[in-house]
Amino acid sequence: MSSNPDIIIVGAGLSGLMTAWRCLDVNPKLTIQIIEQSDRIAGDHTWSFNLTDIGEPLRGWLAPFIAYQWENYDVKFPKRERTLGIPYCTGNSATLRTCVQPHIDSGRLDIVLNASVDAVSATKVVTSDGQELSAKCVLDARGFTPSENTFLGYQKFVGHMIKTAKPHGLKRPIIMDATVEQLGGYRFVYCLPYSDTEILVEDTYYTDGPELRSQVVDARIKDYIRDNLGVMDYEVIRREKGVLPITLAVDEAYGIDVSAAHSAPVKLGMVGGYYHAVTGYSLPEALKSACVVSDMIEQNWPDFAEKLQHEMAYHRVDHYHEEKFLRLLNRMLFKAAIPDKRYAVLQRFYGLSEGIVERFYRNRLTKKDKLRILIGKPPVPVYKALYNFSEKAFIKREKQKRK
Ligand SMILES: Cc1cc2nc3c(=O)[nH]c(=O)nc-3n(C[C@H](O)[C@H](O)[C@H](O)COP(=O)(O)OP(=O)(O)OC[C@H]3O[C@@H](n4cnc5c(N)ncnc54)[C@H](O)[C@@H]3O)c2cc1C
Numbered sequence: 001m002s003s004n005p006d007i008i009i010v011g012a013g014l015s016g017l018m019t020a021w022r023c024l025d026v027n028p029k030l031t032i033q034i035i036e037q038s039d040r041i042a043g044d045h046t047w048s049f050n051l052t053d054i055g056e057p058l059r060g061w062l063a064p065f066i067a068y069q070w071e072n073y074d075v076k077f078p079k080r081e082r083t084l085g086i087p088y089c090t091g092n093s094a095t096l097r098t099c100v101q102p103h104i105d106s107g108r109l110d111i112v113l114n115a116s117v118d119a120v121s122a123t124k125v126v127t128s129d130g131q132e133l134s135a136k137c138v139l140d141a142r143g144f145t146p147s148e149n150t151f152l153g154y155q156k157f158v159g160h161m162i163k164t165a166k167p168h169g170l171k172r173p174i175i176m177d178a179t180v181e182q183l184g185g186y187r188f189v190y191c192l193p194y195s196d197t198e199i200l201v202e203d204t205y206y207t208d209g210p211e212l213r214s215q216v217v218d219a220r221i222k223d224y225i226r227d228n229l230g231v232m233d234y235e236v237i238r239r240e241k242g243v244l245p246i247t248l249a250v251d252e253a254y255g256i257d258v259s260a261a262h263s264a265p266v267k268l269g270m271v272g273g274y275y276h277a278v279t280g281y282s283l284p285e286a287l288k289s290a291c292v293v294s295d296m297i298e299q300n301w302p303d304f305a306e307k308l309q310h311e312m313a314y315h316r317v318d319h320y321h322e323e324k325f326l327r328l329l330n331r332m333l334f335k336a337a338i339p340d341k342r343y344a345v346l347q348r349f350y351g352l353s354e355g356i357v358e359r360f361y362r363n364r365l366t367k368k369d370k371l372r373i374l375i376g377k378p379p380v381p382v383y384k385a386l387y388n389f390s391e392k393a394f395i396k397r398e399k400q401k402r403k
Contacts, residue, residue: 015269
């Protein structure tokens with residue numbers, strides 16, 4: 001392993017690589033070492049997002065990451081079908097690797113593969129074979145880790161990428177098809193037509209527990225492809241499954257704690273809680289954190305570590321506050337709505353203006369937007385909604401249950 005990089009990042013997944021890419025692009029003298037436990041960087045993933053989740057000035061920079069883009073998409077519910085003119089994008093492991101490759105070639109990004117990190121502090125890491133490495137600053141990007149201070153529901157899904165024998169005819173993504181049978185939670189099917197003969201079909205469930213019976217779901221995807229997409233002749237060329245955290249509540253003392261800003265590593269991505277509370281998607285947040293880190297390096301070069309740690313500690317606090325309303329919506333969805341009727345919450349939401357939908361996914365809802373979402377005939381029992389309104393009271397009850 002090479003020594004004396006300015007920064008060490010633990011984990012070569014989405015947030016680790018996005019941060020390295022952004023920081024190295026913006027800061028010409030910076031060097032970074034990434035330590036990854038697996039045998040390749042970026043894994044084998046796709047990451048989708050609304051283009052409007054990304055701030056306008058960053059869209060050009062992010063363009064090389066985007067492998068597919070559609071100009072609009074559909075949502076379908078028992079009593080609502082709609083096409084939204086919000087561009088939808090997907091990047092993947094291959095495009096992410098391409099984005100960082102010039103920095104690997106230049107020698108400013110050093111990748112260490114097959115090395116698991118056991119211990120991390122603000123400036124040091126210790127690998128499982130006992131090597132100690134240090135840098136001005138260590139960034140922890142090891143992926144989702146549960147915390148006793150965070151109370152979760154789950155979004156879980158199985159996806160089949162299929163290659164059809166004839167053109168399938170699906171012109172744009174279906175982000176939510178909730179006309180399917182609702183089975184013990186909010187269920188919808190998600191379809192991305194990557195080409196005339198390729199579609200990713202994902203069967204998704206918002207449920208209380210993380211268990212996923214993928215064989216049963218495989219059979220349901222098969223039925224959907226035949227009955228809803230009308231495709232008979234195809235082969236499955238790739239399978240994926242995922243269980244994503246959906247945050248119902250975060251203990252405030254934990255959410256606003258900055259006491260370890262200079263002793264603990266700076267966290268990036270899912271391990272830092274940087275994902276959209278309602279969808280579990282983390283790409284826009286990964287990019288936001290990457291920009292904060294990069295800006296602090298640029299503004300404070302070469303002694304950036306302290307300012308970076310300080311700013312990222314408060315970035316985390318901001319994220320805690322910004323997601324408060326989304327956590328409330330999750331408690332309505334998971335705790336107030338009757339499981340098989342959870343779809344009604346989303347059906348009502350997708351009747352609102354496109355601007356509100358955009359701002360919801362970008363987590364930039366205004367006070368007026370929040371009122372528009374909450375007022376009107378509630379699709380959940382009122383007494384249950386009121387019972388789950390207070391985050392503090394919810395946490396108190398959940399902690400009692402754990403005892
Ligand atoms: C199947 C699936 C589909 C998803 N789709 C989307 C999507 O479409 N859009 C979206 O925005 N989000 C999506 N997400 C959610 C989220 O964005 C991804 O999980 C994203 O990859 C998280 O980024 P991350 O950097 O936090 O973690 P990861 O990308 O998981 O990266 C963590 C990295 O750290 C490494 N690592 C872990 N422990 C150690 C260790 N001890 N030492 C060294 N290395 C270590 C891992 O091997 C991994 O490479 C999806 C998640 C899943 C599971």
